[in-house]
Amino acid sequence: MRKVLLPSLIIIAASLLVIRIFYLQIVDDSFKLKSENNAIKKVYDYPERGYIYDRNGKLMVANQASYDIMVIPRDIKEDLNVAEFCALLNITREEYDKRIAKAKVYSPRLPSVFLSQLNKNEFAAFQEKIRKYEGFYFQKRSLRDYEVDYGANIxxxxxxxxxxxxxxxxxxxxxxxxxKQGVEESYEEILRGIKGVKYIQKDKYNREIGPYKEGRYDTIAVAGEDINLTIDAELQKYGEELMINKRGGIVAIEPKSGEILALVTAPSYDPGILVGRQRSKNYTLLYHDSIAKPLYDRGLLAEYPPGSPFKILTGLVALQEGVVNEQTTFMCHHGFSYGGGRFMKCHGFGPHQLHNGIYNSCNTYFGQAYMLTINKYADPGKAVDVWSDHVKSFGLGQFMGYDLPTGKRGNIPTSKTYKRIYPNGGWRSSTIVSNAIGQGEVLMTPIQLANMMATVANQGYYYTPHIIKKIEGKKIDAKFTTKHTTTIDQKYFPPVISGLFDVYNKGTAYALKVNGIDICGKTGTAENFAKINGKRTQLKDHSIFVAFAPKDNPKIAIAIMIENGGFGANVAGPIASLMIEKYLRHKITRTDLETRVLNKSLAAEYAKLGGMNEASKIESVPKDSILQAKIVKPKTEAPKTEAKKTTIDTTKQN
Incomplete structure (x- = not known):
């Protein structure tokens, strides 16, 4: 039996191997398609990319036909009339040689792009004579066709x-x-569709003789899925118009869902300039514009000291920690002393409690409340970590998880921060009191500010901000419908909201009221430092405003940051009122504010920071132009409060 077993196993194994080889070589020839078989040519059929609509079904991005000239270097005939070929495609002989050399490096036998994104007219001229140029053929593709001239960053x-x-x-x-970038990158796999492929048999003379195996392995292209964004197209357009001749960001969110209604960055550009044969040239100009940085999304990437809007969180944390209540009173004498001869300035005067502390934006009230919060614990490191955890529960100091491919964490300091800054110790609540009013080491992005206000509007919870509303035939990611709850009890939000409501009725935004709309808001002015000629220089402050409306059942929360804009009520505040009315009413009654904002130009202010090209404007780039802003972007630095500092000049905090 043993004598038979081994030979039997060998015979069986050999038989199985022969059968497998026969199957692969004779029956199943799909592996031939994966090899570089000279007798079979792959022709791809590229699908239409999915369309992009706004939340109301307005078509924003469609497709247009385009054609690439492909080349297989080894198939090019020696007698090719290169001069005629170059003239036909409007390229130089130098460009021709460079492109052919690049194609050979990729592969002499495989096709690669020789010239991309020809329009219909350019393609028609080439198609008439394509038979004369062996080794070249065209590949039809689908390029974007923008129905709007805004929203490039989205x-x-x-x-x-x-x-x-x-x-x-x-x-x-x-x-x-x-x-790349925006929703095109985030939802690439959904938008791109599935390529179709045809296998064409060629004879020994390299002539096509028909489909391989009668098309058995051919597949058809499947178009990409259409998507609806959460963006309100009209609100986005209006926001970009208001930001002409300004630099900064606007983010608007629907509080009850976390849906992003508008995401504005300025300066921006027309998305249409990144389509067609000039795309590469135009992109290079935008990319290397180190002054305006139109490709830099300030709504998601720019980290700023939040200024007075941060007082909202200072008050909520102090209430939660039980160190103040609604009746707790602090006397303000245009500021307050906080030990060692140090003084924090303020524009307020007299007794301040939570309510009027908010609508008067009293530095004294919130500075004292913050110090009580820190002094509650014997160990200031533990106290800062408790405070930091409360603040971070609003989604701050971390990547937020939204569905866009770029972002920044911002900064919410912890005990580790101060151990690093003060390695020898000695720091205490008075050392870091600038955090109370959104200065110090605190940094936030505009989208974080907007989400903070959405959380306050919801009285303690938020949904991760997102830009996708609907994907045809699919569900959106469950993380966008998952509620996040803060560490602040719900009962502490109504008194804070009442104070925010009176910012419009009695306080710093009184002149920005919109009749019939109950708006809750907070002005802010953040100190702005930059290095100019190697020196740390204080520049004109950033203008900040946050708001939500209506007060009851809020439908929009918004944050506006205008670089070098000055007081919060000067530029950012009017934009907030206008954006809120535009979204809720689809019209504007405060035409005085609208005229003021549209006519407001900060070009001269930006020019002081490094000059501006006289031929350029800070404006949206028209489709037939590559004009862009020529502005120096200062490096914003958060001023650090040091133990030796005797005075904090925050009279501009509002």
Whole structure:
């Protein structure tokens, strides 16, 4: 039996191997398609990219036909009339040689893009003579067709894949397009669809003789899925118009859902300039504009000291920690002394409690409340961590998890922060009191400020901000419908909201009221420092405003940051009132505010920081131009409160 077993196993194994080889080579020839078989040509059918709509069904991004000239270097005939070929495509001989050399480096036998994104007219001229140029053929693709001239930072753009992306994802081949930045990148797999492929048999003379295996392995293209964004197109457009000749960001959120209603960055550009044969040239100009940085989304990336709006959290944390109540009173004498001869200035005077402390934006009240919070604990490190945990429960000091590919954490200091700044110890509540009024080490992005106000509007909870509302045939990520609750009890929010409501009725935003709309808001003015000629210089303050409306059943929360805009009520505040009325009523009654904002230009202010090209304007870039702002962006630094500092000049905090 043992003598038979071994030979039997060998015979069985050999038989199985022969059968498998026969199957692979004779029956199943799909592996031939994966090899570089000279007799089979792959032709891809590129799908239409999914359309992009706003929350109300307005079409914002569609598609247009485009054509790439492809080349297989080894198939080019020696007698090709290069001069005629170059003239036809409007390129130089130098460009021709450079592109051919690049194609050969990629592969002499495989197709690669020679010239991309020809329009219909350019393609028509080439198509008539394509038979004369062996080795070249055209590949039809679908490019974006923007129905609007705003929202560039939201959409992103599509560009050719690079070698690294091809190596990482087998879906892509040389010359394929991929979404970059914005929703084009975030939802690439949904928008791109599925490529179709046809296998064409060629004879020994390299002539096409028909489909391989009668098209058995051919597949059809599947169009990408359409998506609806949470963006309100009209509100987005209006926000960008209000930001002309200004620099900063606007973020508006629907509190009850976390849906982003508007995401404005300024300066911006028309998304249409990143389509077609001039795309690369235009992108290079935008990318290298180190002055205006139009590709830099200030609503998501710019970290600023939040200024007085942060007092909202200072008050809530103090209430939660039980160190103050609604009746707790602090006397303000245009500021207050906080030990060692140090003094924090304030524009207020007289007794202040929570309510009038909010609508008068009293530094004394919130500075004292913050110090009581820290002094509650014997260990200031533990106290700061308790305070920090409360603040972070509003989504601050961390990546928020929204569905856009870029963002910043901001900064909410902890005990580790101060151990690093003061390695020898000695710091206490009076050392870090600037945190109380949104200065010190505190940094926030506009989207974090907007989410903070959405959380206050909801009286203690928020949903992760997101820009996707609907995907055809699919559900949106569950994390966008998951409620996040803060560490502040719900009972402490109504008195704070009452104070925010009276900011419009009695306080710093009285002149910004909109009849018939109950708005709760907070002005802010943040100190602004930058290095100019190597010296740390104080510049004109940033203008900040946060708000939500209506007071009961809020439908919009908003944050506005205007760089070098001055007092919060000067520029940012009017924009908030206008955006809120535009969204709730779809019209504007405060035309006086609208005229004031549209006519307000900060170009001269920005020019002081490094000059401005006389031929440029701070404006949205028209489709037929590449004009952009020429503004120096100062590096914002949070002023640190040091033990030796004797006076904090915060009279501009409002």
């Amino acid at each position: 959409f992103g753009f599509i560009t050719q894949v690079n070698e690294k992306q091809i190596a990482q994802n087998p879906y892509y081949n040389s010359g394929d397009l991929i979404g």
